[in-house]
Amino acid sequence: MEFKLDKQENSYGLLTVNVAEADFMPEYKSKLKQYAKGANMKGFRKGKVPMSMVEKMYGKQVKMDTFNEAVGKAVDTYLKDNNVKPLFQPMYKGDFITPEQLGAEQTVEFELLLPEFDLNLEGINADTFNLTVTDADVESTITKLKEAYPTKKDAEEAAKDDLVTATFKAVEGEYSKEGAAFELDDKLAEGIAAQFEGKKVGDVVTLDITSMYEDDNRLGLILGTEDKESFVGQFSIEITKITRNHEPELDVDFFNMVIGPDKASNEEEFRAELKKTIAEVNQQAIDNLTNENVRNAIVEATTIALPAELLKKVYKQNNPKATEEEIDENLAKFEEAVKWRAISDKVAEASEVKVEKEDVEAAALVQIKAQFGNFMGDEDERMGEFVQNYLSAENGKYFEQTYEQVYNEKIFAAAKEKVALTSEEVDLAKFEEFLTAKNEQAAK
Structure with a gap:
């Protein structure tokens, strides 16, 4: 096969592939022979149906499947060998070829999304929070816990x-x-x-x-x-x-229920552990907000021109049931997500971001312990088995999800090493007010 890549403006690429019969016909004939071995037709013994009749019965579909498979593999190989990294799978351009159109030579075209841009994280600013948990915050939390667990x-x-x-x-x-x-x-x-x-x-x-x-x-x-x-x-x-x-007593039973077993034997230890827990729980929310701010700041500061029609085509392929109204409504957010994906890839390459199997297993362990309310320790002999069962469930669905989570965490960690973070000092009450206002705004 012959390939020609034409990189155009707005991150648009057009890959032209010239396909000769020799590129797929040998495989087609091989597959047809396999069909012939198992073919059943009245008047013939199994496997003895004449090849001309087998070809008449199955030829068009087998030839089309073989052609598409050969082109798909060749395109993947070309992209890999030439270090071409489109953001999405190549999109077929034009009308699909029919079996009747397959002749001595065919030309097919694929559209590629190939963002080319400069990324400079220096000088970009994003907001974050520094939370101080006070004794008053602890007291307020205890009051709420007493109401929730009488x-x-x-x-x-x-x-x-x-x-x-x-x-x-x-x-x-x-x-x-x-x-x-x-x-x-x-x-x-x-x-x-x-x-x-x-x-x-x-x-x-x-x-x-x-x-x-x-x-x-x-x-x-x-x-x-x-x-x-x-x-x-x-x-x-x-x-x-x-x-x-x-109202429950502040005793060991209450301590165990709130923060887990054997973490506090008296009220002083309980309050200290609860203060730490409050900080840890809210730090996750702070990290999420900070990541969102970093993402928005980088996307806003980075110019990436994208081809509008191809972007719409990709969105429709990913959302086949979307109406034109829904597409128009969501296309701007989709474009922003595409830009962030392009930026993430560049950050990953520059910072040599890698996700190892051990990283995924460690993240899965945290998730499993959270499901058990942290009532299981790392030394629990069941944890390793739980982790493996979790990651292999549903044909590896949770492995992929956890991998993506770890990858994103590493991307943000690398980005935050370059971006300047402006920290606002807050107590728990002020931070909760901010979260409430943000959620109300998002709901509008």
Whole structure:
């Protein structure tokens, strides 16, 4: 095959390939013989069908498949041998060749996205945060944790916000449901909670069950049925248990639940460990924000001209169900993502970014431990097995995802060595305010 690469403006490349019959016909004939060995046709023994008939039956499709396969492999080899690195797979240009068009020589063309630009990270500025976790932040977090993880105890008399467990029985009819639980909160219709407050285990409240909630679906969840005809009319509700939330004690059980087992034996150690945990959790958010700022700053400062029509063609291929309106709406963001990919490739090449198998396994270990709430230590003999099973699941899907994650982390690490970061000092409250405002802005 003969190749000609024409690099044009706006990062557009046109690869012309001249294909002779000799480039694919030998392989075509070989494949046809394989078909002939297994061909079945009435009047002939298996494998004894004349080649002319086999070719008539399968020839067009086999020839087309062989042609496409030969061209695809040759293009890949050409790009590799000539160090041509398009951002996406080459896009076929023009109408696809049909089997009837395959003659002595064919010319096919491929469009390539070949960004050429100068990248200089020196002098680019991006914002970041330096978080200081104060004792007040720790105290505020403990208050929230106590509200989220209360101690539950039985109560003698029902009061507002208690959890009431009861047996529901239809006054008329056979419907009965034991162990149904509901809270005496504001979700109940007006006046309903008051009918239960002050009641004890064994007491019975009779009411029209459809009056309990304005939303019948909530009542269905409590009774465990979507059949609304089952809960119509008067019901007797016999209280079998009353549970009340109490503020938990700052004891070892609470420490273990919040930060993991054996990390604190007293309140002082717990507060110190919690302060460290708060910093670590929020540092991940800071890192993500910083990476976003670095990415945006570099893309904005780097001029990369891209071919509009080819960009749209690539987007449509990746999003075949997208409407023209959706394409127009999302094309600008896609162009920005393409630019960042081109920049990432150049950063990776300049900084010799490499991702080793050990890097992927270490990242997977962090993810697995997070799923277990960090209740498993590195020394746990099961961890190695968990890591391998995780990375091999779904035909290596999670390996690819974790590899991409590690690769991106290394790209940003390399970029941040060059970019000037302007740090803003914040406490936890101020940082959370910033995150809330940013999320609200993104939701608009």
